[in-house]
Every structure is written in structure tokens, then in C-alpha cells.
Amino acid sequence: MESSLRFSSLAFIALLAYFAFLASAELHVREFVIQPKPVKRLCRTHESITVNGQFPGPTLEVRNGDSLAITVINKARYNISIHWHGIRQLRNPWADGPEYITQCPIRPGQSYTYRFTIEDQEGTLWWHAHSRWLRATVYGALIIYPRLGSPYPFHMPKRDIPILLGEWWDRNPMDVLRQAQFTGAAANVSDAYTINGQPGDLYRCSRSETVRFPIFPGETVQLRVINAGLNQELFFSVANHQLTVVETDSAYTKPFTTSVIMIGPGQTTNVLLTANQRPGRYYMAAHAYNSANAPFDNTTTTAILEYVNAPTRRGRGRGQIAPVFPVLPGFNDTATATAFTNRLRYWKRAPVPLQIDENLFFTVGLGLINCSNPNSPRCQGPNGTRFAASINNQSFVLPRRNSIMQAYYQGMPGIFTTDFPPVPPVQFDYTGNVSRGLWQPVKGTKAYKLKYKANVQIVLQDTSIVTPENHPMHLHGYQFYVVGSGFGNFNPRTDPARFNLFDPPERNTIGTPPGGWVAVRFVADNPGAWFMHCHIDSHLGWGLAMVFLVENGRGQLQSVQAPPLDLPRC
Ligand code: C2O
Numbered sequence: 001m002e003s004s005l006r007f008s009s010l011a012f013i014a015l016l017a018y019f020a021f022l023a024s025a026e027l028h029v030r031e032f033v034i035q036p037k038p039v040k041r042l043c044r045t046h047e048s049i050t051v052n053g054q055f056p057g058p059t060l061e062v063r064n065g066d067s068l069a070i071t072v073i074n075k076a077r078y079n080i081s082i083h084w085h086g087i088r089q090l091r092n093p094w095a096d097g098p099e100y101i102t103q104c105p106i107r108p109g110q111s112y113t114y115r116f117t118i119e120d121q122e123g124t125l126w127w128h129a130h131s132r133w134l135r136a137t138v139y140g141a142l143i144i145y146p147r148l149g150s151p152y153p154f155h156m157p158k159r160d161i162p163i164l165l166g167e168w169w170d171r172n173p174m175d176v177l178r179q180a181q182f183t184g185a186a187a188n189v190s191d192a193y194t195i196n197g198q199p200g201d202l203y204r205c206s207r208s209e210t211v212r213f214p215i216f217p218g219e220t221v222q223l224r225v226i227n228a229g230l231n232q233e234l235f236f237s238v239a240n241h242q243l244t245v246v247e248t249d250s251a252y253t254k255p256f257t258t259s260v261i262m263i264g265p266g267q268t269t270n271v272l273l274t275a276n277q278r279p280g281r282y283y284m285a286a287h288a289y290n291s292a293n294a295p296f297d298n299t300t301t302t303a304i305l306e307y308v309n310a311p312t313r314r315g316r317g318r319g320q321i322a323p324v325f326p327v328l329p330g331f332n333d334t335a336t337a338t339a340f341t342n343r344l345r346y347w348k349r350a351p352v353p354l355q356i357d358e359n360l361f362f363t364v365g366l367g368l369i370n371c372s373n374p375n376s377p378r379c380q381g382p383n384g385t386r387f388a389a390s391i392n393n394q395s396f397v398l399p400r401r402n403s404i405m406q407a408y409y410q411g412m413p414g415i416f417t418t419d420f421p422p423v424p425p426v427q428f429d430y431t432g433n434v435s436r437g438l439w440q441p442v443k444g445t446k447a448y449k450l451k452y453k454a455n456v457q458i459v460l461q462d463t464s465i466v467t468p469e470n471h472p473m474h475l476h477g478y479q480f481y482v483v484g485s486g487f488g489n490f491n492p493r494t495d496p497a498r499f500n501l502f503d504p505p506e507r508n509t510i511g512t513p514p515g516g517w518v519a520v521r522f523v524a525d526n527p528g529a530w531f532m533h534c535h536i537d538s539h540l541g542w543g544l545a546m547v548f549l550v551e552n553g554r555g556q557l558q559s560v561q562a563p564p565l566d567l568p569r570c
Helices: 002-024 174-185 334-342 404-410 537-542
Strands: 027-041 045-050 060-065 069-074 082-085 111-117 121-128 139-143 159-168 192-196 214-217 219-226 233-238 245-247 251-258 259-264 267-272 279-287 301-307 360-372 383-393 395-396 442-444 445-448 455-462 472-473 480-487 509-511 516-523 528-534 545-550
Touching: 027 060, 060 383, 082 111, 121 219, 121 267, 139 159, 139 192, 139 219, 159 233, 174 537, 192 279, 192 301, 219 233, 219 259, 233 334, 245 259, 259 334, 360 537, 383 537, 395 545, 404 545, 472 516, 509 516, 528 537
Parallel strands: 027 069, 060 139, 159 219, 214 301, 360 455, 395 442, 445 545
Antiparallel strands: 027 045, 069 111, 082 121, 121 139, 159 192, 219 267, 233 259, 233 279, 245 251, 245 267, 279 301, 360 383, 383 395, 455 516, 472 509, 472 528, 480 516, 528 545
């Protein structure tokens, strides 16, 4: 009698705990209205495409375990789709967002509701348009707090500041893209970088709107730095202040201190900053890390960290004292960029796959398509060619008639093939002086099939075709471990011995060292069609992309869910 009473009270407590757990998971219902809105920057007003009239777009703040239902209503004149960058979307590729990969775009006047749940993820991610160059202005932060009562692995400051780094064109970005697509030449570089949408003091007509962050002396804050820029890796630094890195791409790291971070498009980096300097005003600044032999935007964006007790100037010329400027590395300082990236470690022992089922070797880089008439206005690339880019010599072309995921699910033929090559068609000295005969890739829409739960390793090998370059490679639907990297050609006999299989950083986007390679591992436990591509949008448009088609497992919980009824059709 007594023991059954005890059992039922235990069961009751367990039930209460279960309800508390359920009650703590929230559903966030939001509307994202895609609409043009006049935005004035660099002395000129443009009708920018925005979400709800906001630029940058709204910040989403959720908890691990929460669900989101975001209705995107397209009131702009362009097709659009929204990607939730870094969210795993387990068995739910329908909510991932890349146009023609997992969905057809949302047409003007139409809408689509992205429904998804955050499953075992916390930290800083972001969302952005995944349709041509619309993400130039359509992006925002997506912050995932731990479940209620679940601790951070470091002392979490009370204040949290999203820092969205962006790129601004003094033109309609869609026209910049259209022109480049016509001529085959490289697109114009941006006219400014921005911090939370503002270029800052160093640009024309921008001073009064420079973003300011007040801070109390002695206070520690967390900066959630997101590189939402279209085409450029950036160095970021705060004058006189050290930054302690605690997280990248929504995965905690072993904390380490640095004066500068390098962040590629698509990546996020959380740093702690303590206001332990003389009360004053300090610039935070970002400028290009340019690893390629190519034109780039060499301007500098700034915001101001302002101690609330900063002294003011007295007497004549009264007012605020001039901010201190940080030391940023040189534009081509690959040594600093690499040293920073190589310091990242997962915060604890990582469950890295050790037995590899799929050993993939991908060459990534640029290329040139020869023209029959090199004087054509459509062949304004180097020596009368058109720019291209490829993985294993395959230059990816988006399908038009359907998305890959929809075609796969419906068994519709003719949209894509599954013969993406696991290795390049020929072996050559990838980072040496590559013969011209190997510069021209082949166009196609090819996917690579993976068995459910396969242990995958990919070595991403940069090539020196056209130029060596840091390519920030992003994989949808997964987080991977970055187990090794180096310069020159990957050596399969000697390099794996030096892999870090203990605490390699977990990421969703990793740059190839320019003229080097990087190796990543993951378990293919998320069925669906998942895009992998360079997060530099001009390279993506040239074809630096491929698709993994991860097969279903046996059980229902190992298979792709049924598509939602409002999934857009092509
Ligand atoms: Cu953040 Cu496919 O991109």
C-alpha cells in the first residue's frame, strides 16, 4: 500500500516535470512581409527590399525546443525565399528555404509559412533571403537561448548585443547582379560595409547615424557577430579591448582571447568584451580580409563603444572626445586569418565520426567559360570569357521547373541527376600553375547520394585556377566538425594523421585556406536535399555549389516529413 502510494507520487512528480517541460517550449508565430522601403545610405535613397520595412530585419529570439511559424508574405516584385541559416531542420527540408533546392520561390503576391522546431541547438544563427542577391538587405539575427534552467558553459553576461556585418551597394543589388550575369564579368564590389545596417563615421553622409553602444565601466557584454555580407570575409576588432571567443556557428568553443577575429560570409562568432579600459569612446571596426587576386571593397565600417562615464571636451569645441581607432590586420593578412581560425576548439570532447563510409575529395574554385565570340558584350570576363566556379569541375546550375527536393519527393524525372563525382575528374597540382586546359568547368545540376547515417568526410581543396581564395563553404541541414586544414595540396597519406578528432570546432560554414584545404566530418542523419555552397554570393551564382541527397532511413522518424500544403509550386 505504502509503496504504491510512493510510486504514484513519484509518477505525479515526473508528470509535473513533463508538463513544465512542455509548457516551457513556446510557439513563435510571426509575419515577415517582404516589401520595398526607402532606405537612405551614403547620401542616397534606394527602394530596398526589407522585412516589415526594417533594415536589417527583425531579430528572432527563441529557446532551444521552441517552434516557429513564420509566414512570409511577398509584397515585393521579386521572387523570394527565406533560409534559416544553421537551423538543422531535421527531416524537414521543406522549411530550409534555398530556392529551387528545397522549394520553389514565393512569387510576388503569394505567401508561405515556414514551420520548424529548434532541436538541440543554441547560440547565434541568422536568417536571410536565399534568392539571387536579395539577401543584401533581407537578413536578420536568429538567437537561440538554452532551455529554461539549462546553463551556459561560461559566465553569461547580462547584456547581449547582436552585431550584423553587412555590405551596401549604392545601387539596386539586383541590378548589380543582372549586369554581371549579362556581361559574364565580376560584379561591382560593394560601396560600404555596415554594422547593424549603418556604414559609420568614415563614409559620406553617415556620421550622425553611426551606431553607438553605451557600456558601463567594468561591465562584460556578449557580442554576437554575424557576417551577413554578400561577398567578403572580414576582420573585426574593437580598439583597446580584448575579445574572448565563446561560440562559433551556434556551437560553444573553448574560450580564448584575441584582439581581432576573422569572419566569413555565413559565419557567426560570439565574443565577450569587458569594459576594463579608461572611460572613453572606442571604435569597433571591420574591413576586408581579401585572400584573392581580385578587386574588393577596401572601405572600413565603424560603430562606437561608449563608456557612459566617458569625459567630454570642455570650453570651446565642447562635446564628445574622438573615439580611439583599432589596429586591423592588412587586407591580405592570411597569416592572421589562419592563426585565428586554427585556435578554435569545441568546448568539450566532440563525438566525431571515426570510421568513414564516404570519403569525398572536392576541388573548389573559380573557372572561365570560353566564348565562341570573345568580343561579345556577354563575354566581358578575362580575355573574352565568362566567369564560372565549380566543385569537382561541375558548375552548378539551379533547376527552373521544380525544386530538387520536390522533384525527388514526387519522383519527377529530368530536374537533376545523382552522378555528382566524389573526386575530381582528373588529378592535377591543384594549387600550382594549373594548365589552361583545366580552367573550363562543365555545367550541370548534379546531386550526390548519401545513405542514411553514413559517416562522411569531405576534403575541400581550393584550386589556384584564376586565383587561390578563401571560400566560405556552407552546408545546409548539418553542423560538421572541422578536423584539419593546411596549405598546398591535401596529402591523403600524411595529413589525416594530424587530424584533431578530439575537440575539433563544430560549424556550418568553413573557409578553405587560400591555396589550401580543409577537412570536415559529419554523420548523414538528416534525410533530404541539402545544398552545399560557397557563401560568397558571386561565387554561388557562378556555380560553386552542389547538393547532397540524403536517403531516408527505415523508420518513420528517419524519413522526410510530408510537405506542407502551402509549399510554393514552380
Ligand atoms: Cu546562409 Cu545557402 O546559405
